[in-house]
Amino acid sequence: MSTGDMMNRYKIVFIDIDDTLNPTNKKVSLYTKEVMKKLKEKGIKLVLNTGRSVSYAINKSREAGLSEYVIGSNGSEIYNYETKEKVLAKSISKKDIKKIYEYCKLHDMTMVMNSFEKRYVNTTNYSYNDEAAIYIDDIDKLVGEEDINQIVILSTNYDRMLVIPNLFKEKFPDLNIIHSSINLVEQRRAKGKEYYHDIVLSNTSKGSGIVELLDYFNIDSSEAIAIGNGYDDVSMCDVVGLSVAVGNAVSLLKEVATCVTDSSEEDGVAKILEKLCLEEKEAN
Template identity: 25%
Template sequence: MIKLIALDIDDTLLTSQRHILPTTKQAVQDALAQGIKVVLCTGRPLAGAKPFLDELGLAGDEQYVITYNGAVTETVSGQVMAKHLLDNAAYREITTYGQAHHLPTNVLDAHSNIYTANRDVDWWIVEQAAESEAGLFIRQPDELPADFAIAKGAFVGPESLLDECEAAVKAAFRDRFYVVRAGRNFIELMDPIVNKGQALSDLAEQLNLTAENVMAVGDEGNDLPMFDFAGVAVSMGNGTAEAKAHADYVTAANDDDGLAQAIRKFAL
């Protein structure tokens, strides 16, 4: 029996126009009415997830959200349950690599703020800050405290640019960080123990649930760890080929009522 539904936000919960379909909202409400937990699992900080939590009626300390791709797990009201941050040395290494390889680079702290050392701020960084409802600061590493820690770093830009550099980035960092293509325009780096699947597993354990009680729905590479954990793994029809290959089931696309269909098929 499904008792927890883990949902990615972008291109899963949201349509391509970045809205929640009425049918999706109703399916979530029906799940909540049956006592099923609905947990948004996202690369965004809490501030970037909050508008959608509010729209779905998820509130309080009995509902949960996994943010920063698993670096922080918290209640919807903001009570932190677990967090795994990268230290100042890691922050500097990521920033230095981005500058040396001419990759737009930013990092997020644990307070929904984005920092970049790029004086000419790339459009994708501005877009990321807007989507996450995050503060955006232009700072060189020496302008920040020695104990400045981050939830994640990101190399961003056009899909073609990240296609070209992805293999090199993974080769440079994968022995020390969790490196994932979190979207076509984002390569993200986090603490090596961080991913959506680990955070979801830890949360399920705290709620006395097993993997068989968990359904996970997503569309991208950063969703694969929660696919590997969940008893039921669903890829959106608009998901990547990798996501579809890892899933137990492929539903319709995000614009075609795919999420509501999956919730009703497996949880209701």
């Protein structure tokens, strides 16, 4: 296939945010913004696909000048922030939310709950990067007013957090721990560190979110690219035509991805998309 054919092949790109598009604690570079602008001018859709909340994704999408659609909470939410259309909303049952709330309360664990526009937490001293959260002490009132799409539980208790996946699999058959902190996945005890688990409905992932949006746009999977860095990005690889791991990605993602680009610190996302979709070179 010629480079020209490849340039016309891709219609949509799904991009993880933290340590993929955005380097750690940094904003995207001017170079990346310029590449994204050129891609949009060619009609290519640029969709953030994150385990973080929709509200967080919206801010990062606007900051980088991407398309108006975002996938949040590990495939639980798809939102058009220009038209306010909720393309997809997978809500956790009120019963399961309340049970997890009581479990976290009993074991002194932080519980964060994502809705479309807000983030709620069961403690007053929660902070995570630049995501604000609203303290709640009445779980019945919350579940009566809001649909919760994802739960994140956090604790410094390594031993308890390590057994939660098996425990919750029995207690909550309709739910799935879709992503966990890397120290838990690789079973590394980190003194003083906080561990986390992301919880969504079963059969929900970043990959399932992609499938939903491709169907919504009537775009074939062969015309899609996905770029990520973490374990939760592996699910994207099977549902797109071309998958990319940034240079700082976990080993598993590098193994299953179609190719590896430079790290997020080195504008890896912009470089690979410029090469695949913008450069006009003659085929060898």
